[in-house]
Amino acid sequence: MFGPHETNLGRGRALSGRHTAYYAARAAGGAGLLVTEIASVHESDWPYERAPLAAECGPGWSEIVSAVRPHGTLVLAGLGHSGSQGSSAYSQTALWAPSRVPDVATRELPMELGDAEITALIEGFASSAGIAAESDVDGVELNAGQHSILRQFLSGLTNVRSDAWGTDKARLLREVLAAVRSRLGDRLLGVRLCCDELAPWAGITPEHAVQHVRQIADSVDYLVVVRGSAMAGSATRPDLHTDPGFNVELCGEIRSGMDILAPIVLQGSVVDPAQAQRALDEGVADLVEMTRAQIADPELVSKTAAGQRIRPCSLSNAKCLVRDNRNPIVTCTAEPRSGHETVDPAPDGRDAPIPVLVVGGGPAGLEAARVLAGRGHRVRLAERSAELGGALRLAALVGGRSRLGTLADWLIEQVYALGVDVHTGVEVGLPELDTAEHVLLATGSRQGRREFSSTAAANVLDDGEFYTRVLRDGVPAALPAGPIVVHDPVGGPVGVGTAELVVAAGVETAIVTPDQVVGTQLAVTGDLAAANARLQQAGVTLHKSSLLREVRAGGATLENRFTGRQQEIRCATVIHCGHRLPEDILGEQRPELPLAGDCVAPRTVHEAILEGRRAALELVSRSKTLAGAG
């Protein structure tokens, strides 16, 4: 299953041609069934700007069905209402909810639904299902999981009503199912059901969930077991700090509590086909949702069937978690074409072979080499260090982020499998550049500027030095005794992960951030609150709203960003996790050569892969133009 998720691909509140292309790519790749982005069933729900509204989705659903059905994939329309987890910013009307309980994140008070609104809500589900059926979808899936008013009615956290909708918390779900079924006929009806809110004091527990399942199992065709609520916002689709397949046990609990068997779908960071197969073999579930895995590799199913390795999902959530008011388009660190199917050309194809020298074996160089070799070119890849992987290898050493290594492994494996002529430990000089027929530079980055001063006796390392020279088998070695201060002006995963590594080694650790919260950029991955909790639990001292001004032997001066007030802290070593600079010496000397990735400007793995691929395709097309002209 390719499960429902926010994409920001819509036009207004309708589904777009970009949606169609996005889903069609997964269908062509062999997905068994897909559930489209959840559409609001009533105009009172407008949770994010591009959130589809069922009343406007008919044409889009029809178009998706036409594009997807020829591949043998079933299309289900996702339907829901976000209730108090929505937003009033677009509708400019009060949020709907079972009770007047503010959302934990926004703190906005919703209005308590009266009978008239509940009737309208049920009718909204039914009429939306009717539109979906008229669009010839194979069925609908109702959201009673994260971001759903149906879950809010089921839960004691959010439903404190004393009427029949409160004493019988599953009543709304039952009535909605009955109303939807009446418009759906024989088409499929699935429910995405929260079976653990991870808030046992009042929330839905697995025991409650079993009771809910017993009430609805005979009216649904399948159940997706999910967890999480507003109290545990990132638990439903957590990042790489949570192990893949985390719902296996919960699925088992629900299944064993069922009296009428309905097919069960396992959801939850399942990214490895072997794990999916195991869950099926062991009877944990009848279907497996692999959403992020198919964002990373649309051909997951067909490649797996053919025994090929898939492009791995690292679960970093860096580019695919797009409930973000900036409306980023869903995409993937490893597969930048995802979400951009109508814009980016497919990288595969065959050309008349040309020889290409790719300088640099980090993610940009590896992707360029992979694409070029895949198109039949003769690629020589030269890497200065002893190992391929570049910055991606270092990123995988950061605390809690080892899964990024799967992407490095895959790129390297592909490059070798495609016959790239790989040379490590080789420094490329100008003579070699000047004699090569085609060259692509992907030489990465180097240590960046430091915005603080330090005395000669101060021990300051930059993160690159720390990971290449100090860290041995995940443990910092050979550092002077005394507290370590991690300086994190970026707020991304590196500062937090580095502090976690250091403190885990038993060293007194502090982290310095200019922000009021540590790791602000982790908000996009869903790890922000969890990261701050992990640091506190580990005993890391958090110096928030602070600028590092000076480092001396044994101490450092911090300055409050708002007040200018200074503070002295003890410190034996500073690990500076700052912005880096391009390693572009070759590029400066030969400015006509194409560049990709960090040597243009040091950014993330996503941009490196995007540009590595782009530069490869541009090089090919330029050489064709030249050949044509010649």
Next chain:
Amino acid sequence: MSGGQYRYLFSPLRLGPLTVRNRVVFSAHLTNYAEDGLPSEQHAAYYAARAAGGAGLIITEEHSTHPTDWPYEKLIHGFNPSAIPGYRRITEAVHAHDVPILAQLNHNGGQASSMYSRLPVWAPSPIADPMFREVPKAVSTGEIVEIVRGYATVAEHCVAGGFDGVELQCSHSSIVRGFLSPATNIRTDSYGGSLPNRARILLEIVDAVREAIGPRHALGVRICGDELIDGGTTIDEAVHVATMVESTGKVDYINTSIGVATATLFMIEASMHIPPGYAMFIPSAIRQKVSLPVVGVGRFKDPVQAERALADGQCDLVGVVRGQIADADFVAKARAGHATDIRTCLSCNQECVGRMGLNRWLGCIENPVTGKESVRLPTPSARSRQVLVIGGGPAGLQAASTAAQRGHRVTLVERAERTGGQVALAASVPSRAEFLDVTRNLLTECRRYGVRIRTGVTADLGLVSAEQPDAVVLATGATPDRPWWAGELDRIVDIRSVLDGTASPHGTVVLVDDLGFHQATSVAELLADRGCAVRVITSGMVVGQDLGITLDMETWNIRADAKGITQDTDVVVMGGAPDEETGGVTLTILRHTTGETFELSADWVVCASHPRPADELWADLSTMDVVAHRIGDCLTPRRAHAAVIEGHRAGVAI
């Protein structure tokens, strides 16, 4: 009459080839009205409303000059020739009111990310912006040529689209600012180092753009007078740049600004905590060295204040942005001698600046039409209806005003002796007095449109029956609710009790922030000013978590520090008990990130918690044969903008 008391404000001025009829400029600001990177109908309607309202000169939001520049989603892609028809729609709508309109040209440079463009960000040097935190690509000299050409191309598009000229954005967020500022330009070539080198790209752009627009269109340059960042541009260099710009002989006026959009935005769009006119040292200094007309900006919210800045010789024109967002007829009302009728801007920043930062369309807390100028309201019903509005807070006042403006006969009853609802209390705290304007303005409108206002009257069904209304609007607000853990302890009180004087906490005070906006922080300041030792605690990650949206976070933290207010986050109150020894309260607190529990004692505990709707009449109304609307906090307690929007909606619906 020619402006009456406004000797300077309404005197015409030449800006090169243009003549403006008064000195009020609707200067450039983002609106997020663009659709697919193109100007929309809403843009045209929005600017036309300010032209109709008498603005002297309108300068549109920025038009991007290059595809590498796409820092926020709804940016106008001026480099795309498809923008020209949209430009014509804007300029025709504005010219219909005989008001000149300029287009602002910009490349945001390094103050951007690659999220939308999927291209490397361009900047003078590879220095990451403190907000976007993406290392940009240092542009080559070839790329500088491309940037300069981009400005000229977009200037041509603007001329083709009917604009009277263009303004070059070289402040706030701009690649030219990036080149000018020593903080972001560390180049060693002829575009870095000395000021003439750093200003080289600006002068090249001036040449190229003047060439593109010819002599019959105006060209302005907007300069930052003080970036307020370490190592950034300060006033002396800004004045020097202005003289360089003037000596090209190709520029018709200088606009000014303060701050950097991504590092010190709170000083660009200053909230009510910063005194009006705070940036006038910049145009004043420039005017001393430059003879071109100079625009001054900075929280001008009434025409008298603008007149004074002109009279004092601080500037030749005054930028009034938020003042005209709040009231499109700002100039016309001043000119007609009805300045007190102006819906004065509060500088609350909630729905203008606040929505911009969140990628939403520009609105206004007290003007429900702002942002919806292109949406036609339904024609008022032919029959004038008898309307009873119950409750004189912002929701009720707005409903009454809108209904009365649409020809209905409106009576508003308010239980208290004065209208204003919670706004009066909210505005009684330090530095928040301007918030009171929201209800003062509404009350003025109600009076102007003949709303019958009865205060000190408690509405009940008898009163409703006696009034025999065709429609009732229930806007009875909210009442404080005690948190579950507060029990009956009389040393645990709501913020409202502090503000209305029923409680007078002293000694040590713990303020519990459950709302995340001004409520807790402003009461904390009030109590600190009265000598209390205040600690603000929150279950969230930040005290006053939404203050950043309105650009109040920096100044709150500065004031809190000065007043000795301490803050703690990630903590949940689990219970409160009387402290027998001190007569105070001991709270049991859970740090939810670690699971640690501890006790916190104080003489008083003040709660900024969600109130509950005062909606007792609602159920009764449903038994009566009358059309009823429930709006604002009595529907569910929210912030003031929701009250105003719902009041307007109800007023229209009648």
